[in-house]
Amino acid sequence: MKTFFWKNIFVSFFVLLIVIAGIYFALKNDFDKNKILASLSYQKNISQNNINFISRQEKLKNPPEEIRAVYINGYSAGTKTYLKYLDGVIENNKINAVVIDIKGSDGWVYYDSKIHDVKKYNLSNRIIKDINFLIKHFHDRNIYVIGRISVFEDPLYAKARPELAVYDNEKSTETEKILWQDYNGLMWLDPASQDVWDYNISLAKDAFYHGFDEINFDYVRFPTDGNIEKIGFPIYNGKISKSEVMNNFFKYLREKLANEKISIDLFGLTTIKRGDIGIGQILENAFENFDYISPMVYPSHYAKGFMGFLNPAEYPYEVIKYSMDEAMLRKNAYPVKLSVKFRPWIQDFNIGAEYNSEMIKKEIQAVKDSLEEEYVGFMIWNPSNIYTKFEY
Numbered sequence: 001m002k003t004f005f006w007k008n009i010f011v012s013f014f015v016l017l018i019v020i021a022g023i024y025f026a027l028k029n030d031f032d033k034n035k036i037l038a039s040l041s042y043q044k045n046i047s048q049n050n051i052n053f054i055s056r057q058e059k060l061k062n063p064p065e066e067i068r069a070v071y072i073n074g075y076s077a078g079t080k081t082y083l084k085y086l087d088g089v090i091e092n093n094k095i096n097a098v099v100i101d102i103k104g105s106d107g108w109v110y111y112d113s114k115i116h117d118v119k120k121y122n123l124s125n126r127i128i129k130d131i132n133f134l135i136k137h138f139h140d141r142n143i144y145v146i147g148r149i150s151v152f153e154d155p156l157y158a159k160a161r162p163e164l165a166v167y168d169n170e171k172s173t174e175t176e177k178i179l180w181q182d183y184n185g186l187m188w189l190d191p192a193s194q195d196v197w198d199y200n201i202s203l204a205k206d207a208f209y210h211g212f213d214e215i216n217f218d219y220v221r222f223p224t225d226g227n228i229e230k231i232g233f234p235i236y237n238g239k240i241s242k243s244e245v246m247n248n249f250f251k252y253l254r255e256k257l258a259n260e261k262i263s264i265d266l267f268g269l270t271t272i273k274r275g276d277i278g279i280g281q282i283l284e285n286a287f288e289n290f291d292y293i294s295p296m297v298y299p300s301h302y303a304k305g306f307m308g309f310l311n312p313a314e315y316p317y318e319v320i321k322y323s324m325d326e327a328m329l330r331k332n333a334y335p336v337k338l339s340v341k342f343r344p345w346i347q348d349f350n351i352g353a354e355y356n357s358e359m360i361k362k363e364i365q366a367v368k369d370s371l372e373e374e375y376v377g378f379m380i381w382n383p384s385n386i387y388t389k390f391e392y
Helices: 002-028 033-045 082-093 116-121 130-138 155-160 194-209 242-256 316-332 357-374
Strands: 067-072 097-103 107-109 122-130 144-150 214-218 262-267 290-295 343-347 375-379
Touching: 067 082, 067 144, 097 194, 097 375, 116 122, 116 155, 116 194, 130 144, 144 194, 194 214, 194 242, 242 262, 290 316, 290 343, 316 343, 343 357, 357 375
Parallel strands: 067 097, 067 375, 097 144, 107 122, 144 214, 214 262, 262 290, 343 375
Antiparallel strands: 097 107
């Protein structure tokens, strides 16, 4: 028994020496204790098969004044290896914010939301296993977290609530409505439906409860990218304009989320077009209802001949500078003093031209030169979530 006792003492002492040596090595090599603890916590909590759920998080106490964000879809956000990759992007590109899908244009809610309709219609795929841990993962790194909600393009809620979805007026009958689909086979909700408004607002409130710092609303418009002549609306009756429907929704969002940070994505053309370009979006209607307006000024999305360029994608500085200059002119001409800021989306994807680090830097410089003292940052979009390294 004594031999066994002293053997255990010896083993324990040996293990203690190893631990002390490890701590000494970490300190000697200037390792950051918080990074070590965060790494251990990360490995412990992010496992897809062994989740240790943590409590809900608070918003970031000192959010950055200048936002430098990248977009992350729900599938990437729920993947351990991607988050490790993203840590490198954040460090290399001086990124200080992320835009994470809460509900994508496929209709899935990516975490286990407890709101009524998500549970009732089984609309969560739970790709993000622990939303509280994900928020903590970023907040521990002082990263501002924006939740993105795709509003009216939503095939899952359209199927769950077909009475709220746009339908194909050529295929439908009085007794059977066949849902309209865009060219990608996706279904849309009627933008005039208050039930649809309330569903998306409930998602936003739930996300704020879990510690998201801001909610970004996308696909806030009438349908496009399909045979829109065949669309029938269950609620919208055409008695008011599409832009007035959108304006009413903008006001409703602000009313229901009065004390929260909210932003909206608009087509890039809204900065230079005075009408609603057929989708209900007018720039001025967003001015009094959002904290940030994010025009999607992707140079590749402007038509051949824009500004006289055969291929606008090859001229990122000129296209973005002109678009944001026009937006600022309209803001400055607005009759009411405004607190809203422009924070545009820029592209990091190869459509129309190769977007390398130099092209991205030109985009960023255009935003800075246009907005000047009102510059508050940018958000970078790449649908693959793989980002070019650039020196900021």
